[in-house]
Amino acid sequence: MVNYFGDYADLCFEAFGDRVKHWITFSDPRAHAQAWHSYNSTWRAKQRGLVGISLNCDWGEPVDVSSPKDIEAAERYLQFCLGWFANPIYAGDYPQVMKERIGKKSVEQGLDMSRLPVFSLQEKSYIKGTSDFLGLGHFTTRYITERNYPSRQGPSYQNDRDLVELVDPNWPDLGSKWLYSVPWGFRRLLHFAQTQYGNPPIYVTENGASQKLHCTQLCDEWRIQYLKGYINEMLKEPLLSHMQMVTEIVVPTVCTLCVLISAVLLMLLLRSQS
Incomplete structure (x- = not known):
């Protein structure tokens, strides 16, 4: 399974690495290290991304x-x-x-x-x-x-x-x-x-x-x-x-909420005018 996952990770790095700069190997861990080493040795210098893991x-x-x-x-x-x-x-x-x-x-x-x-x-x-x-x-x-x-x-x-x-x-x-x-x-x-x-x-x-x-x-x-x-x-x-926790997670969330609130207010305004 480790080798199969390594092949899969390499395929993803090759296909999407020019656009994806943050990679998470697993939410439920296995074979993580091989994927990280593969990126580090083969893809990092060219794609300049980061590889981490997600643990709950x-x-x-x-x-x-x-x-x-x-x-x-x-x-x-x-x-x-x-x-x-x-x-x-x-x-x-x-x-x-x-x-x-x-x-x-x-x-x-x-x-x-x-x-x-x-x-x-x-x-x-x-x-x-x-x-x-x-x-x-x-x-x-x-x-x-x-x-x-x-x-x-x-x-x-x-x-x-x-x-x-x-x-x-x-x-x-x-x-x-x-x-x-x-x-x-x-x-x-x-x-x-x-x-x-x-x-x-x-x-x-x-x-x-x-x-x-x-x-x-x-x-x-x-x-x-x-x-x-x-x-x-x-x-x-x-x-x-x-601060990347704030800028990359909280800020987009707040912006999305602002857009939704604005849309609701606009809808209410249009209803009151009609």
């Missing part, structure tokens, strides 16, 4: 910020989510907590080796540094606490993490069972990504709210409030060091 992660907030166990559980939540794929790209290997936890669980399950693959030195060198920017998808937040009871699941992602996810019933419900509006979690995730991975350029590649009501009129006030809250959190300090 919710924010994990400790239930008790004074509890070391809850703090560790929240960190573990983020490392198993964002770090799983970002850490090999920026540091050359899986997060240490993943290696330790999954290795221990694997031994307890009677396996001779960890269920988490081990990178060779050559693979680490090949993967590390293969991103010109970090694409970040984010939608909501969870409170995280240490799991204090044995899991009924066998070998699984959930069992390896050993944590419990909770939500605040006061968070605005947006229609989907998993989605709550928690703007402050967005800023904390952006700050985490900046500090964890050496302050890379960040593009917000996914964010938004699902349909809450079925209606024939414009009735998405909850979506307006969601986007307003999340954009405002993105604009707060110290996140202004990478």
Whole structure:
């Protein structure tokens, strides 16, 4: 699959590289490094574009910020989510907590080796540094606490993490069972990504709210409030060091909204005159 994807990526670079200057290899990662190296060695000098990846992660907030166990559980939540794929790209290997936890669980399950693959030195060198920017998808937040009871699941992602996810019933419900509006979690995730991975350029590649009501009129006030809250959190300090998030994502969004509002006002004006 890695080689097939490399061929596909090369075909895209060749066909569209004279116009496309920002490439995202995956929203669900695999074979990313080979595509980056192919662009870097064959196409970058001529096309002068950038290649990154898009990773999706919710924010994990400790239930008790004074509890070391809850703090560790929240960190573990983020490392198993964002770090799983970002850490090999920026540091050359899986997060240490993943290696330790999954290795221990694997031994307890009677396996001779960890269920988490081990990178060779050559693979680490090949993967590390293969991103010109970090694409970040984010939608909501969870409170995280240490799991204090044995899991009924066998070998699984959930069992390896050993944590419990909770939500605040006061968070605005947006229609989907998993989605709550928690703007402050967005800023904390952006700050985490900046500090964890050496302050890379960040593009917000996914964010938004699902349909809450079925209606024939414009009735998405909850979506307006969601986007307003999340954009405002993105604009707060110290996140202004990478203004491309604002200029390339927020500005087009605001311009589009202005055009739509102008069109509605013009329509109302024409109706009143007729």
